[in-house]
Amino acid sequence: MHDTHYCLSEVDLFRDLSRKEMAELGARAPLRDVAAGQVLYSPQRPTETLFIIKRGRVRLFQIGSTGQPVTTALLGPGTVFGEVPLIGIRMGGNWAEALEPSQLCLMSPHDVRELLLADPRITRRINEHMTAHIAELEHRLTDMACKTLPERLASTLWTLTKATPPKEASEPVRLTHQQLAGLVNATRERTTTALGDLAENGLIRLHRGKITVTSRERLLIFAEGGGRSPTDVPYRQ
Amino acid sequence: MHDTHYCLSEVDLFRDLSRKEMAELGARAPLRDVAAGQVLYSPQRPTETLFIIKRGRVRLFQIGSTGQPVTTALLGPGTVFGEVPLIGIRMGGNWAEALEPSQLCLMSPHDVRELLLADPRITRRINEHMTAHIAELEHRLTDMACKTLPERLASTLWTLTKATPPKEASEPVRLTHQQLAGLVNATRERTTTALGDLAENGLIRLHRGKITVTSRERLLIFAEGGGRSPTDVPYRQ
DNA sequence: ACCCTTGTGTAACGGTGGTTACCGAGCAGC
């Protein structure tokens, strides 16, 4: 049952469509496999394509003025991204890179225009999509501004395990320290030591190339400032 | 000519409306003056209101898990914000605070539903609005991640003077170091010394309670990493 | 079994920025 139809049916954006409409859409959208680390979109060679993630994880990032990449979003199955200004979905200078071997649906701007633009059900979903994106960005921003690296790491690991509900409880996260460092905007070295700390406290276990989360709850508690001086400053007095 | 009608006509969101439609809208939206520092919205006591900035500047911020406020957006005249889930405009846990004495239009959720929701011209503008917001957040994020404090300061001062085109070239920025520190997520002390550096280089001039920008171009150059070691790392090699 | 690449662990050094603690300078009200 791994056809494009199935791909689309998992996507929030198309939730309101009937089976027939979805099939029509699916017929036009080729499925593509990509390897881990592959760059899917770059501002250097912008393509007006809508990407729909069927399997795997994609990282959006920007290149700061110093040349340093900064992660702006972490996308999982069922989400869409791409440069299609017509429907308000924009990359805005971001790069896109597959974190794992992934599978995506591609949709041409012509089909987008034809099939999506006029449909109010879709535009409504696009709105929700953007709202969620804004919330995530704000979360990332506050994390960057006032969490320590171990806390950001815990937070990221938590979200990385969150959106994999299907099989057993906790599939290990298949990322190298280098890649994780990119996600939390830190160096590989500090990431390694911070992961070591988390492992010492029994929150995770480390293997080569993958990380097993042993306690998601404690991870979350730690991410929210679980071990800290009780300096609660409510805001202005 | 300072009636509500004029207020609405400056707002991007309503750009497509006819004069008559705008008048109808204006009749329902009371105008309100607020003092500098006043909190307009807090997640503690959420109100379903749409705010439209006529004059002044508003800062959106969140309270991190440490109790520390983090600026997520800086809004000027003509922009809208508020908690109106129906049209996809959400505060998402943000607080809103007036930076200067400001003037805003308020609109009730009922009127929003009645007058805005069904209009495709408006929903399209809302989309654009959100897209711009996302772009700004990503910009803030990369700034936070890979710019030094003086650079962030220069960047912020630049945007603060950008959107005041009307009168003479450069109206001074009327903010205390404390407030600026909030905008760039730093302490008052470091902000003071960083401002001192900028002043020494002749980019700005300092007075009590206000800052005059003498060279916007040099400010921008500095903000983009104007003085730095030429370590251009293009990304991966 | 060998090498060689890739991923991981660790430590010293320096820079940036938060913390704390004062002090002086402008300004308002009396």
Place this chain on the structure above:
DNA sequence: GCTGCTCGGTAACCACCGTTACACAAGGGT
């Protein structure tokens, strides 16, 4: 004028994190 407040300036101290530089371990390919 004096008093008291807010705003601005400065410095010592320390935590966090990036940089550099190695050492080693785990696999993969031959």
